[in-house]
Amino acid sequence: QVQLVESGGGLVQAGGSLRLSCAASGRTFSSYAMGWFRQAPGKEREFVAAIGWSDRRTYYAGSAKGRFTISRDNSKTTVYLQMNSLKPEDTAVYYCAADAAYVGPIGAEYDYWGQGTQVTVSS
Numbered sequence: 028q029v030q031l032v033e034s035g036g037g038l039v040q041a042g043g044s045l046r047l048s049c050a051a052s053g054r055t056f057s058s059y060a061m062g063w064f065r066q067a068p069g070k071e072r073e074f075v076a077a078i079g080w081s082d083r084r085t086y087y088a089g090s091a092k093g094r095f096t097i098s099r100d101n102s103k104t105t106v107y108l109q110m111n112s113l114k115p116e117d118t119a120v121y122y123c124a125a126d127a128a129y130v131g132p133i134g135a136e137y138d139y140w141g142q143g144t145q146v147t148v149s150s
């Protein structure tokens with residue numbers, strides 16, 4: 028069982044940056060691949076980024092490439108999403124997710140989810 032708590036969301040102007048954090052409970056954090064997803068009002072949840080277990084291989088949605096960076100600190104059982112050059116269309120609730128067997132863009136494959144943190148980008 029893994030519990031995930033996101034933080035770091037807020038209101039930022041277009042072009043600004045935010046760093047989201049997702050703190051995980053449990054001593055087996057390094058055994059889980061981690062992902063970030065987002066859901067804007069009236070839209071379906073979409074994949075943002077994911078990071079693997081020990082090799083920390085990373086995956087990004089096209090909208091995130093070059094602007095967002097996912098990373099993890101296993102000693103702190105935390106995964107991060109650094110978001111730069113933010114755009115109004117990045118406005119959404121951002122969720123982190125964890126899974127012991129899957130890393131990638133399919134949300135339904137992840138077993139554990141956080142409650143989300145709101146990111147609002149003003150124009």
